Amino acid sequence: MGKTTKSPFSSQRRRFIKAAGATALTLGLAGCASDDADSGGESTPSESGGGDTTGESTQTEGTTTGSSQSSVDEVVIGSNHPLSGSLAATGVGMSNAIKLAAMRKNEEGGIESLGGAQVKVIEGDNQGAQELGGQVSEELLSEGAHVLTGCYSSPVTTAATQVAERQGVPFVISIAAADNILEGRGFDYIYRPQPPARRLASDYADLVPTVIRDNGGTVETAGLFYINNSYGQAIRDSLREFLPQQNVEIVAETALEFGASNANTQVSRLRSADPDTVIATTYVNGGVLLAQAMQDQSYRPSYLSACASATFTDDRSVRDIGDFANGVMDNNYALNPTIDKTAEVRSQFTDNYDQEFSASVGMAYTAGEVIIQAIENAASVDPDDINGALKELRYEDHISAMGPISFNDTGENENALAPVNQVQDLSVKVVYPQEYAEAQPQL
């Protein structure tokens, strides 16, 4: 603006810049923390048909009875998810999925072993911010939650589970992939039905090259395109370990910064390396940017694939990308398309919440059912009783494409699986392994 003389305020400018810088840094750091949603999770919202995603209560609704089972008429699940902020679209859907699991149980007559006690879900909004993970857990517990679930983002989950463990309350992770949430922390109250990052990557290496080769394709080289945070790095590190075991050499790696406006540079790098397959590990938006940049540069590898990336298992993103998405294979946790219950739950969910029932939302629904089954088995709302039931749990009647859910000593699901999905005719289909496949791979 062409200042030729000093503004009367200029003496304060340095202080002003400091304040702005500090606030900007705070915003930036909050953004970094909040954007670290996980595997198959996504940082940018993905689904819903524009329904009332914020219309649901975003705060807790009250408390329940004491822990004596004879007097229990209500059991409370505390749902710790991002209900506002950049993770909210999926976070709201996940929390709705927990509520649907409770609603279905209540419609069946409630917790039978507790004389028909109703299941109630109270919600806390962690905003996708790591610093709120523990705080929301504390609030939910103080408001009467008997068991907790969350949080969609690994850093938030790390904080939230710490509180649950300290207070001796079971916590069933809805989605959070980082290995170190459970690894090496000596937890006794925390459980994870979904595959952790290392398992997601090993499943990719085991399954996707096999699918390609079994269908007459060749895959000897790979380029990694990953979101540069703990989730993306964890998958990348594991792919580095597992891909060579399947005779796939990594010839390029390129990282996407969270919040990037495009992936032009990354695609240029991949084009230069020209691998047989590009493996994307990103949130929904990252995969959309990848597809857009590839189209802008008229580039597509022989096999475009993804590992634990939400983009190509998300119906809305697939529609947004268009035909270019067809053929993409993504190994991630998935809904089991071979059983009727999946269609029934999906229909009920879309009817009640006007949102799409993605794999991420479905995984949260499964976590809700795991909790409810554990309470049923425990016949108690005492946290230690529920915890004991979780340790002994073997839950088969779920809608995720994996075997019976049962937890090992560290709280990981022994039968967690990340099947191979493929986009066919702009629809996401499970194609491998055969027991969950609803379509044949198309190469």
Next chain:
Amino acid sequence: MRLVSSVALSLPLQGGGLGRFVDPFVQFVIDVVNMEAVLLQLLVFGLLLGGVYALTALGLTMIFGVMDVINFAHGAFLVVGMYTVWLASTTVGLSPFLGIPLAAVVLFVLGVVVHVLTVEPIIEAPQQNQLIATLGVLFIVQSGIEILFSPDPQQVSLSLGSIELGGVFVPRGQLYALLIALGTMLAVRALLNRTDLGRRIRGTANNREGARYVGINVPRINYLTFGIGAALAGIAGGSIALFQRFDPFTGETYLINAFVIVILGGLGSFPGAFVGGLIIGLIQVFGGYYLPGTTAQVLIFLLFIGTLLVKPEGLFGGAGA
């Protein structure tokens, strides 16, 4: 013809020690010597990205330049611009290109309203009060958009594709945004330098007390400036909507970059904003290509800190707009 052999840099993250940071620069020099075609591609991408960044910073630098107000609501204004273009496109079928001037008008009005309601009453208060007030506006607008349109990402239904020139790809959406950035900057310069209003704005920017003494209606200049700054955010947001999906929180990322650009280029300087945007864009693109992970961000913030230490007024600080 390749003059120098390439170093093995296909996997920079796997290298250890100092080499992981040195090798990328060696590779860059080798590519320059060999005149690798990818350099031209990266240059194009850097200029396109920088142009978008510059556009997002123009409104911010104008408001600070005149009013000494750091407008944190700028990120929200960008998002309102995006949603305006999207809404006009999806509801009444208005071309996104026509939606951009509409966004400018909407944002001008919104900017004036925000200024009158939140900034003007505390314009003489300590400056951190205005910063906090505009931060509050950011949260209110973000939440309002989330409530109205859900947190789901939206995109303008526009497939612009890219232009290929000798093996170099130029994405049309970003090219148009760059052209809009250039046009907007020239238009605002003309407004400031060739109109009576512009002279009064510049006079107020130079010396607010002095402007009062010579009869300039400073409060009026304030709200007009705030409105114009918001309108610039509307143009920027509308342009971004041409090529990127967005949600209620997309503005935060651009806001952070805009602050870095404005301080790098010089608070209140339009050329500074433009050059700062290009510098950041080029570092991001070349750094993203050659450096491991997202190390380019480290370079950007080192540059930011270095600027504050060595030339706190910014590259164009004190220069004419």
